[in-house]
Amino acid sequence: MWVSRRVFSVGLAAVLSVIAAVEASGQTALDGIVRSKAVRIAVPTDFPPYGFVGSDMQPQGLDIDMARLIAGKLGATVELIPVTTSNRIPYLQTKKADLVISTLGKNPDREKVIDFTAAYSPFFIGVFAPKAMELKAPGALAGKSIAVTRGSVDDSELTKVAPSTAEIRRFEDNNATISAFVAGQTQTVATSAQVAAAMITKNPQLGAEYKFLLKDSPNFIGVGKGEDALRAKLNEIILAAKADGTLEALSRKWLGRSTGDLPE
């Protein structure tokens, strides 16, 4: 096959730029942030009050404020990347995001694939159902249908304690989970207290209430596996924000309660 010199050099340039890109990705995330003065942060947009789209179509919430705070302290501009519960970790693994501030709980499975900073906000997960339903412990879920968001900590905690006869219905994101419960497609729902609070406020006709606790699970910032420089830098920022009351103020502003005791 005959290849003109121009085609060859274009091809060579393409190959070289791919090699250069691969080379660049070998650097640490912190180097990248410092050099480009921009930080890509994965945030939720379906998870009020942590991350949601306001009436002005701009993302807002506790995680968004936290992302802006982190970017400010890193001296970088923030690029918010909307992610769902099930794809936030793949975004980090594939380096589409430098860090994940997305109501991320810590568990051993996740610790195998990404690293975590200190906790920055409180969170707890429970089971919710109409007042008329007697439901005091996981065992009572036998024979009942329950909606949960697939791949979330809610899911793994629920799967651990639910009896095998409970009909667990897993949905793609929190909106679908809540919609299924609100539409009466499931009898109960396992989700965070904050999501449930928003659901109950908007749908008083459901008569839904908190039944029992699945897990007290504070949120951590996730960074790529082995990004120790970035993690140390973030921990420094988080501890300073904790000491000067910024984290407490964020929690009061969005959740209406204290951060409580955050693990480091």
Add this chain to the structure above:
Amino acid sequence: MVNLDFGTILVDWRMLAKGVAWTLRLTTASATGGLALGIGCAWARIHGPVWLKAVTGAYVELFRNTPFIVQLFFIFFGLPAAGFRLSPETASILAMVVNLGAYATEIIRAGIEATPRGQVEAALSLALSPVQTFFHVVLPPALRKIWPALVSQIIIVMLGSSVCGQISTEELSFAANLIQSRNFRAFEAFIVAALIYLALSIVLRRLLNWLGPRFLFGD
């Protein structure tokens, strides 16, 4: 370097097998229902009374011009407000039947309209009733002509069933998604799912190409 570990996916083979079983169940039900609906609506669009032509025309336009996932969400999340509560599986099958039905209507109608007028006149002159004419003279050659197009549409609907996991139907994509959300091996999970879909499509195409001539329009 990408580090692939298929072992972490294949230990969950029961989940994948269950996913394949649901994908096949959804496809079988929707192919049967969709084909019957398509034949009925194709007849109605050609021979039906004016009002029925209008109704089937509206049905075809509505379902061919809206995305499948919106139809699915409407049936699952929307209909309960009107008092129709369907399980995720029933809602998935219903959505796939009406979706395939709309496309099948137009494909089958094309086949019927390609039947030479003389053939129909010959049947009628032999004193066959219009119903006998439709089922014995018009429909078999029509199906033979459009069978490859119809088979492709059935396969498209089978692949489209991958969005039924969004409403918690535990089909193949749901299984792959659930596995990757637990062990974070997204690349491997979707490679495995893609290979299974590929195998299913090839086998289904061969099966339908074998079944059609033998049972639907005897060659």
